Amino acid sequence: MNARILAIIFLITSVFACQPDEPSSKQPVMGLITDSAMVVSAHPLASQVGVDILAKGGNAVDAAVAVQFALAVVFPAAGNIGGGGFMLYRSHDGKTDALDYRETAPLASRETMYLDENGEVIEDLSRMGHLAAGVPGSVAGMVEAHKKYGRLSWSELVQPAIDLAKNGFPLTQKEAKGLNGNREQFQQYNTVTPHFATRQWAEGDTLQLPHLAETLMRIRDHKRAGFYEGRTADLIVAEMKRGNGIITLEDLNNYHAIWRKPVEGVYKEYKIISMPPPSSGGIALIQLLKMIEPHPLADYGFHSPQAIHYMVEAERRVYADRATHLGDPDFYLVPTAHLLDTTYLKEQMLTVSPTNATPSDSINAGDFSLYESEETTHFSIIDTKGNAVAVTTTLNGSYGSYVVVDSAGFILNNEMDDFSVKPGVPNMYGLVGGKANAILPLKRMLSSMTPTILEKNKKLYMVVGTPGGSTIITSVFQAILNVTEFNMTMQEAVNAGRFHHQWKPDVILIERNALDKDTRETLEEMGHRIEERGTIGRVDAILVRPNRELEGGADPRGDDAARGF
Template sequence: MVVSAHPLASEVGAAILKRGGNAIDAAVAVQFALAVIYPDAGNIGGGGFLVLRQQNGNLAALDYREKAPAAAHRDMFLNEAGEVIKNLSFKGHLAAGVPGTVDGMVQAHDKYGSLPWPRLVQPAIDLAAKGFPLTEKEAEKLNEQRQDFIKYSTIKPDFILRDKWRPGDTLRLPDLARTLQRIRDKGRAGFYEGATADLIAEEMNRGEGMITAEDLAGYRAVWRTPLTAYANDYRIISMPPPSSGGIALVQLLTLAEDFPLEEWGWNTAATAHFMIEAERRVYADRAKHLGDPDYYDVPVKGLLDVDYIKNRMKGFSPKQATDSDAVLAGTPAPPESPNTTHYSIVDSQGNAVSVTTTLNSSFGSKVFVAGAGFLLNNEMDDFSVKPGYPNSYGLIGGEANAIAPGKRMLSSMTPTILEKDGELFMVIGSMGGSTIITTVYQIILNVTEHGHTMQGAINAGRFHHQWKPDWVLTEWGALGADTGLKLWLKGHKIVPRTGGIGRAAGILVLPNGKLEGGADPRGDDAASGF
């Protein structure tokens, strides 16, 4: 089974599995397909994280997160007075980090793939060259971004511009097809060297960006040790730093062990109040302690210490909300020396892959690489452009996530796999910026505590708290009038939003061994299996 943000991408992945490919083969094919048909987050100009659990229980985690260019520096988005220049880290050429997606896919395939590389890239080439029909949501998003595409791309990207895109219109991307052909034929060198690298460097020169040919040639994805922990009889397998998602998720699920959420019920005032208070404390830790472990000694062991985690709820009151200004990051034991989209895949052998990939915000920096047909990310905004200053998602950061040359920016991406009794149980992840962690958290609790199906857990209404700003973001109707009123009386500030929170893709292994896919109705997501 494959669950992704677009039906065509899920079909591409399922077709690879039907031809005898394994989960990594399908992941590579889905990644490149999403780069064509889901340009707001699917990408070759961004990066991501991949978590693998093989059928025999072996684990792997691949970090193909973007990196700051060599010329980057901590004050690059500040004016002479030391104030943040609005939108400079968010739109345009300086917002882009060195892309990691292509190298990540090459490394994953080299280590675990089984089918020939060209066969995995070809479906994306066909989609780009022949064209594909736009969904209603994708047509609407392209229309909304038209002016930004013109403003921030140095050469007008006529192939993506139209007075008005309509559902069912065919979008063809010939320049992207040629870029993908180079990747098909030359692998890593088809992107980080030669014609594509030249086009990226030329785009940077025209737009006064920082990424150079040397930055591209020097990029390498990194294999990291997966983060593992136990909570409520489930083994959690997730991404370590520079993702904050794995640590935060383990902290949240560990805190839930001591509270009778099943008895309290789904999205009741008692359950929601506890979850909000736990999220408030965990996001405070995230702001202070998490960053790129290659540049900062992240206290992973201390943050995952059960006694430390449970002590974070000291001062919790079941009757009253905590003021976020009164919640500080904890002091874990020091380290020992040493628009995003998600897809989940399980192959016929039982290998499982959880992948979250991103350009950061929708359509990234809004910069198309002229002649190459793809968008660049705006991941530089995920750094702390100034300690204590919120990024575009309102997340506060500190010294641990300050900008430095070659450094990977902190992420909320949370690709996760769960085991139960030593067997594969769930593959889950989400898009949604700072809401990714809480989305994955709620979905896991929906299944493990409240008895939801995979699809039901993903359909269920969501809410989110991230320490600061000090409010509870909710989907309309997620909490209901009774729960909302009770939370308000406890002192919570409830802020409804018309759009959804997160977009998840999950697979649940049922007791009879069959797979249930959960595709998020908040988008065009689809599950494809056989």
């Protein structure tokens, strides 16, 4: 398939993608289709960087490293080297791996650090400014991924991001709006105002990031030491001292990414491979799929009251478990086997009425006596050999803590808010937590990130993930079901309207126009409370079609783009 045909397909896809409502039943909405390899990410320039790496002979991990660094430049709201994330890998012959480069709590952290003298939460202290930042993991993660699986040279993978930062790139309408809309926060929470927060931006303006380019050059030349040691490390610590933050050189030296075993489950004819703790995503996703497996969703129909009712009832039970039992497995014994036990999951659904909503206050997490050991971005990659990578990476909130490390040019995360700042008190996404996710030095905060790979008949079937804070898990859940149960194309599944329930608050959040009037009224008669909100998630996914072609679903809710050859 030549480049001109691909360009035409992409233009057609973009037209359809402007309408993220329910897909048309008359004409399938197709995403970008390619024969060999594909990258779907939150920004067209980053997707192109990944495809260029694949075209040079790089594999899926090489492309993932290059896309991660490119997003740190062109997608400042969430792409990052000042945050962290998770990488899920499946080789062409079915071997799997999971890389945890989640941020950690600094050594000076303490469980009550965001509480006042009366034990009450100090508003925004864990969300804005220097004290909100955990120790970044993205650079260490990329170094580890490349060390274990990379093919091309490290410098080849970092150079495209350097070029983008040094030479500049045109802002999209959404990025210009984001920088303008957050200018006051950048001015308020920085000790030195970053240059991009001193002017008004318009679509098409060129943004140059010279300090970030210099930081990336140090990373290119010295890998891990280019960030966690030397000048960059000194700049981070100096920024912390000016803003009363607590990250030290010792914290930076202590940071290490960790290889973990993926969590796996089976849903009908599909094998689900996803991220283990400290991500809650994999366990929660498999719980959701197993809990609704006995119910004939396809017969109920897409966005029918029955289908939504059972999906929501599963969601409220799974999020109750999440709040109680999930945390960093290096600090807390997560009862994974109990949470994924088929008998337990069936028992949890026995209390579901077919006609009435279950009040969330009446739902408690499972009681196990024995234990065993919103702004984020996702990209999905499949290379020419069939190796697949799903990466979800984050600063947490949009633009993280708003703190830009002076003379280093990157934004620090606000991931400390993902800990349970106080048991039972919701974080910025409304999620509550308990002791399992309490703050401790060196601990990784619980995440909802859910990079996921599906197999069908032992062959690669889908690579999927999304940003969205607490809505990540339910967005991935729906994207999978849209394809497997409701017979949608990948692009239709990504476009389709979404809903979300997370136990507390006891409300179904829906995207505007996601559900019709009759469906809403039926659900409300069953006792469900419904509230409309803006967009939910930005799913980027790849489906392997029966003829082995790849179909990319790039979410129209953002600037997301599929590229391939």
